[in-house]
Amino acid sequence: MGSGPEIPRREFLKSAVAIGGTAAFSACLGREEISVPAGSTEWSSYPDRQHAWTDVLPRDDYGNTIPPRHRVLLFLNLDSASVPDPSDRETFESALRGVEAAYERSATGLLLTVSYSRSYFDRFDADGPTGLELPPPEPLAPFEDPQLDTPDAVIHLASNTAQVVLGAEEALKGEVGTLNGIEQPEAAITDLFDIERRRVGFVGEGLPAENARESDTLPEDAIAEDAPMLMGFSSDFESTQPTEDRVTIQSGPFAGGTTQHISKLLLDLDQWYTQDDRWQREAKMFCPHHAEADLIEGAGDSLGATSKVEECGGTAETAREKGVVGHSQKAAQARDENDSPLILRRDFNSTAEGVPTLHFLSLQRRIEDFVETREAMNGTDLAADSPVGQRTNNGILQYIRTERRGNYLLPPRSLRALPPANPTAATMEATDASA
Amino acid sequence: MRRRDLLAAGGALVGGSLMAGCLERLGFQTQSAWRDPPLVEDRPDGVYYPALVEGMGLYGTSTDRDLGFALFYSFPHRFWNLTGSRRTKVVVRPEDSLHLMASVWDTATETVLPVDLSAEITDEAGETKTTNLWPMLSPNMGFHYGDNVALPGAGDYEITLEVGPLQTDRTEPFSGQFRDRRSATMTVHFDPSETYALDIERLGEQAGKRGTVELMELEQVPAPTVPPASELPGRLLHEGGSGDAKLLVGLVDGESRFREGSGPYLYVSPRTPYNRVMLPRMSLAATIERDGGPNTTTDLRATIDPELGVFYGVPLEAIVNGDTVSIEVQTPPQVSRHDGYETAFLEMPPIEFTVG
Numbered sequence: 001m002g003s004g005p006e007i008p009r010r011e012f013l014k015s016a017v018a019i020g021g022t023a024a025f026s027a028c029l030g031r032e033e034i035s036v037p038a039g040s041t042e043w044s045s046y047p048d049r050q051h052a053w054t055d056v057l058p059r060d061d062y063g064n065t066i067p068p069r070h071r072v073l074l075f076l077n078l079d080s081a082s083v084p085d086p087s088d089r090e091t092f093e094s095a096l097r098g099v100e101a102a103y104e105r106s107a108t109g110l111l112l113t114v115s116y117s118r119s120y121f122d123r124f125d126a127d128g129p130t131g132l133e134l135p136p137p138e139p140l141a142p143f144e145d146p147q148l149d150t151p152d153a154v155i156h157l158a159s160n161t162a163q164v165v166l167g168a169e170e171a172l173k174g175e176v177g178t179l180n181g182i183e184q185p186e187a188a189i190t191d192l193f194d195i196e197r198r199r200v201g202f203v204g205e206g207l208p209a210e211n212a213r214e215s216d217t218l219p220e221d222a223i224a225e226d227a228p229m230l231m232g233f234s235s236d237f238e239s240t241q242p243t244e245d246r247v248t249i250q251s252g253p254f255a256g257g258t259t260q261h262i263s264k265l266l267l268d269l270d271q272w273y274t275q276d277d278r279w280q281r282e283a284k285m286f287c288p289h290h291a292e293a294d295l296i297e298g299a300g301d302s303l304g305a306t307s308k309v310e311e312c313g314g315t316a317e318t319a320r321e322k323g324v325v326g327h328s329q330k331a332a333q334a335r336d337e338n339d340s341p342l343i344l345r346r347d348f349n350s351t352a353e354g355v356p357t358l359h360f361l362s363l364q365r366r367i368e369d370f371v372e373t374r375e376a377m378n379g380t381d382l383a384a385d386s387p388v389g390q391r392t393n394n395g396i397l398q399y400i401r402t403e404r405r406g407n408y409l410l411p412p413r414s415l416r417a418l419p420p421a422n423p424t425a426a427t428m429e430a431t432d433a434s435a
Numbered sequence: 436m437r438r439r440d441l442l443a444a445g446g447a448l449v450g451g452s453l454m455a456g457c458l459e460r461l462g463f464q465t466q467s468a469w470r471d472p473p474l475v476e477d478r479p480d481g482v483y484y485p486a487l488v489e490g491m492g493l494y495g496t497s498t499d500r501d502l503g504f505a506l507f508y509s510f511p512h513r514f515w516n517l518t519g520s521r522r523t524k525v526v527v528r529p530e531d532s533l534h535l536m537a538s539v540w541d542t543a544t545e546t547v548l549p550v551d552l553s554a555e556i557t558d559e560a561g562e563t564k565t566t567n568l569w570p571m572l573s574p575n576m577g578f579h580y581g582d583n584v585a586l587p588g589a590g591d592y593e594i595t596l597e598v599g600p601l602q603t604d605r606t607e608p609f610s611g612q613f614r615d616r617r618s619a620t621m622t623v624h625f626d627p628s629e630t631y632a633l634d635i636e637r638l639g640e641q642a643g644k645r646g647t648v649e650l651m652e653l654e655q656v657p658a659p660t661v662p663p664a665s666e667l668p669g670r671l672l673h674e675g676g677s678g679d680a681k682l683l684v685g686l687v688d689g690e691s692r693f694r695e696g697s698g699p700y701l702y703v704s705p706r707t708p709y710n711r712v713m714l715p716r717m718s719l720a721a722t723i724e725r726d727g728g729p730n731t732t733t734d735l736r737a738t739i740d741p742e743l744g745v746f747y748g749v750p751l752e753a754i755v756n757g758d759t760v761s762i763e764v765q766t767p768p769q770v771s772r773h774d775g776y777e778t779a780f781l782e783m784p785p786i787e788f789t790v791g
Binding site: 141142143144145266268270271274275276277279280283284288291319320321322323324355380381383384385386387388389390391392393398399401 | 516517518519520521523525528549550551553564565566567569570582585597598599600602603604616716717718734736737765766767768769
């Protein structure tokens with residue numbers, strides 16, 4: 001990567017996140033003129049929910065939370081197949097606290113979670129983690145054939161500041177001794193894990209258009225300057241997101257945690273932007289009613305804090321009478337008895353591998369909640385008895401190909417470092433003591 | 436590749452002597468013959484002869500258990516997408532290399548299936564691109580799947596066509612079939628000098644007149660057509676027309692593969708007006724009005740049958756002479772269209788007839 005002054009600062013920063021490494025991090029430091037406060041070392045002041053981000057995220061004029069702009073996912077495999085011991089937990093916890101001490105827990109600073117797959121827990125107990133279902137990933141549509149991710153753990157790093165995600169990643173790997181002026185511990189995740197893969201990305205106003213300009217495979221000028229996501233529309237409406245309470249596990253040893261699904265979806269933006277027009281995109285993303293009533297300006301901000309999905313009408317009726325059914329309209333069918341959506345989206349886009357991608361990351365109380373939501377999005381029932389095809393005119397399925405899927409347990413903070421499958425008071429105390 | 440590079444590559448791909456022969460034969464000095472073919476003025480609201488009919492080539496056929504797959508190519512085409520009643524023109528992009536087309540059918544009965552189809556294209560370097568092809572109508576192909584595809588250059592490509600399970604209702608012997616994903620991989624060679632050596636037929640004075648060219652016939656690939664009126668099962672009640680489509684309405688009575696138990700079964704077999712091309716992805720409803728009785732309206736269900744192909748039908752309690760039947764087209768066929776079909780089957784008023 002060149003780091004000469006001719007590269008515009010913002011473009012440089014997102015490229016830096018994509019490339020990563022200490023060089024990119026060092027280069028970032030000089031570019032991003034921002035001062036991020038160090039984090040608290042009053043460890044009891046941190047919320048027990050790792051996923052408690054909403055309180056510290058900024059909100060737009062309509063009250064919708066604005067997700068952190070820069071993301072890194074680290075997919076980790078333990079070097080050893082054996083059961084982790086207290087010193088392994090201490091090493092991991094120490095590395096995590098190192099980066100937390102360096103950057104305050106905020107959108108400008110660092111938000112992070114650690115999650116574990118079923119294959120991690122299988123080393124303890126063939127039944128998986130106690131008190132919840134953590135099924136291995138599987139294909140979730142009759143027409144998809146994804147690779148199934150089974151890393152032991154995934155770390156999610158998020159910040160509005162590019163250097164924070166980069167710096168945290170480098171410090172976790174033991175590559176930097178001092179981070180944001182804070183001395184880092186000897187402990188590194190690389191003492192315990194191999195980093196199997198790294199996914200990076202962005203979300204938020206301006207970033208998709210900037211990335212499109214740099215990418216080989218995106219239709220240039222098609223993506224609006226203010227679009228927060230590559231498909232041009234916002235997905236983060238207050239009314240389509242459940243509360244963190246709704247997605248939090250309520251009982252058992254992992255109470256306070258949640259489950260996480262991460263899929264990698266490839267997007268056909270050529271078809272989306274050069275073969276469909278704005279009306280078709282609105283009808284397919286929201287619903288035909290929204291397109292006909294011209295409810296959507298720009299990325300959908302005119303909808304305010306709601307996608308107004310209740311005005312869309314029933315999916316079966318719409319499919320037969322309009323020949324097309326909207327993605328939001330279908331997804332809205334997956335709600336609980338209190339009319340709350342089931343999955344909390346924390347997804348982001350990427351162009352790092354040359355192909356426009358959606359890293360669909362969602363939190364939900366049970367993986368089953370995700371499966372139910374995805375089934376609603378599939379609209380398979382609609383394809384049986386309407387002009388809507390399995391993918392054609394069936395929401396946005398035409399433009400999406402599922403490459404990978406993985407399911408994870410995101411434990412409460414007290415169990416975030418290599419938890420046993422059946423944590424007892426004793427193991428939890430041991431974890432606390434080791435900290 | 437950035438857009439400006441693509442423009443350069445696109446130009447290089449079709450430039451020089453490769454294209455010159457084919458186009459000069461036609462009196463064209465530029466690539467405009469197929470990059471941006473003329474659109475007939477004053478198009479009728481129905482099927483018409485386009486200005487040009489481009490030739491097509493067969494890359495090959497393959498089977499996966501009960502399904503046959505065919506892969507074709509032609510010049511990149513302009514086509515029209517339809518979403519509900521919204522039609523958009525899809526123009527050829529500078530980077531488009533060819534129009535990739537495919538067909539899928541049941542090998543035992545040679546029934547063409549309307550199931551969404553994806554194409555995964557892998558180049559010699561192992562780079563893969565996947566696209567979901569559009570269901571489409573064209574004058575010489577009839578119903579097929581297609582899209583304009585950009586390839587990085589001449590060379591060998593591995594193309595995997597894949598379909599998911601079919602959700603549409605079907606009659607025996609299809610009820611247990613088409614429940615799994617099926618795929619076929621073919622290796623094809625893309626060479627602009629071969630691909631663009633296809634014929635371009637200019638239709639001259641015929642262009643813009645109602646009618647269309649004959650479907651191309653291939654021994655290995657079944658035609659995407661439905662049977663003539665004389666070969667429909669049961670009793671033909673009515674031959675209607677709507678939006679330039681023909682709607683043939685028939686009745687099968689007694690015990691049949693079309694319904695559980697015994698009784699009348701009403702069906703509508705829509706087709707294009709000239710070549711009997713199937714028209715999938717419609718929604719239709721039937722209202723039956725009887726003297727002294729209430730009107731009953733029921734949705735017809737899209738169904739696939741080895742004899743009838745794609746049709747829309749519903750079992751009835753009873754239907755008697757003197758009943759008035761009206762068939763409402765709730766949604767016109769949701770298929771993309773090449774020039775010659777883009778003004779047909781859009782506004783489709785109801786048809787009505789009396790059973791007698």
